[in-house]
Amino acid sequence: MLFVVQCLHDRGVLLSATLKILSNWSIPSTWIKRIFADTDILTNPQVFQGYKELTKACPDSVQVLVYPPKNFITDDGYINFEKYSPDDWIEEKDDIEIILRKVKEIKIESIEKYHQNFRVVEKSEIQLKRGKPNEEVIQWLCDYFQGRLLYISETSQFFYYQQKGYWGVFNSKTLLDRVLSDVETNQWSYQILENALKLVAPKFFRDAEEVMQLFLNRRYIGFQNGVWDFETGKLLEHDPQLYISGLLPFNYVSASQPPFKPSAPGFVLGL
Known part of the structure; x- marks a missing residue:
């Protein structure tokens, strides 16, 4: 005789609900040989965790069987995350041989490995999208x-x-x-x-x-090739500590007189 038990899939809820139903039927978990899982065990980590917990209460030889997705890629090119429960594909006339031909065994560890890889990519993409600083x-x-x-x-x-x-x-x-x-x-x-x-x-x-x-200092004026110091009469290298807020669009060329006299503070201040 084949029993199909439909339960919630939250982690731990599937385990407790299923075991409770089996207990009410006087069926110990050690009798479970096959688990007919919903198809979204393949794509939904939360559903997978529920089934994983259930397998731990069963013998090591328990099989997890899944009705394979039929239209994983739709005709218009989209991925279709189908969800088939046993009551969707088991027909009234089906016997155990027909049912077993419709499903495929899936290894829990292979699903877990797939979900781990998926979560790494998903986490990375979410962090990139949200711009989480590090x-x-x-x-x-x-x-x-x-x-x-x-x-x-x-x-x-x-x-x-x-x-x-x-x-x-x-x-x-x-x-x-x-x-x-x-x-x-x-x-x-x-x-x-x-x-x-x-x-x-x-x-x-x-x-x-x-x-x-800091920027009210009238001692310096900026050129493309340096900063003229009115007090020392020397051309200095560009330096953030001089607090220049602009540069003249040409180089300073050495001459006998400085290019500007300090008597033009308003002009210097505006640079």
């Missing part, structure tokens, strides 16, 4: 911005020292765009960098008034 990207941003980033939380502005040799003002989006254009390679998605920046920014917090004072 310690590695946070550390990379901290190292990259060291000495070249100021953050004003009141206005959500970033003062960033660019490779061109001067400081610029950015919001979070334009800052990341600039960084990605400056670096040669990047292994993280934009969303991961964006979320990591939210955690990194407070490490570079500066008061707005303090930042303004």
